[in-house]
Amino acid sequence: MTDVIIELKGVQRYYLQGERKLNILNGADFALRRGEMVALVAPSGTGKSTLLHTAGLLERPNAGDVILGGRACGRLSDDQRTAIRRNDIGFVYQFHHLLPEFSALENIMMPQLIRGLSRPEAAKRAEQLLDYMQIGKRAQHRPAELSGGEQQRVAIARAVANAPLVLLADEPTGNLDPTTASYVFDALEALVRQSGLAALIATHNHELAARMDRRVTLSEGKVVPL
Ligand code: ADP
Numbered sequence: 001m002t003d004v005i006i007e008l009k010g011v012q013r014y015y016l017q018g019e020r021k022l023n024i025l026n027g028a029d030f031a032l033r034r035g036e037m038v039a040l041v042a043p044s045g046t047g048k049s050t051l052l053h054t055a056g057l058l059e060r061p062n063a064g065d066v067i068l069g070g071r072a073c074g075r076l077s078d079d080q081r082t083a084i085r086r087n088d089i090g091f092v093y094q095f096h097h098l099l100p101e102f103s104a105l106e107n108i109m110m111p112q113l114i115r116g117l118s119r120p121e122a123a124k125r126a127e128q129l130l131d132y133m134q135i136g137k138r139a140q141h142r143p144a145e146l147s148g149g150e151q152q153r154v155a156i157a158r159a160v161a162n163a164p165l166v167l168l169a170d171e172p173t174g175n176l177d178p179t180t181a182s183y184v185f186d187a188l189e190a191l192v193r194q195s196g197l198a199a200l201i202a203t204h205n206h207e208l209a210a211r212m213d214r215r216v217t218l219s220e221g222k223v224v225p226l
């Protein structure tokens, strides 16, 4: 029995620019354990998003593999990867990517409905998450009627709506002022701690990084402790 939730093994990711090969991830190894909250801190352009997208099965590595809950995902079909993404991975972006036509509540219900839950079940869980994120009063508001911090709280609630194994967040507070960022991170941290989720969070904010269990960076395409 292992408590490793997600593991990157020798992950290679490159882009071809004409004749040139740009190695972004170059044999990256990384393991995230149950209940662990890890900060990914590295300058722009070093491959943080590439690493998170690869870990989140949004991109395939050119070599190496991603092992999620003990299951190697590299050679699975697109449909299988989509199913795993839907159930086991929560993703938060720098910009909320909420559906503008739907309320906060509906946005959090959506992934649950896609998964096959009934509307009352999905609504109940969405309400609980909104309360937990301290924006229960905003349930019926559309994204445009919410502040930046509230939008990110909804995006975080949506990401965990299906109780994933892992939460991957790509500069989730990067678009917020420092005070709002701190409050949103408080809520994110409480949620992760309470649920025992594993979380890998890219951030430029050293104060927030310092609050996580450990910090890693990218160096020459590899994940190294910071
Ligand atoms: P970060 O998130 O740390 O800013 P990224 O993972 O977004 O870094 O990008 C890492 C590098 O890969 C950058 O130099 C970027 O320009 C390059 N890159 C990202 N996506 C592509 C792509 N689709 N084609 C070519 N180069 C890319």
Ligand code: MG
Residues within 6 Å of the ligand: 048, 049, 050, 170
């Ligand atoms: Mg990025």
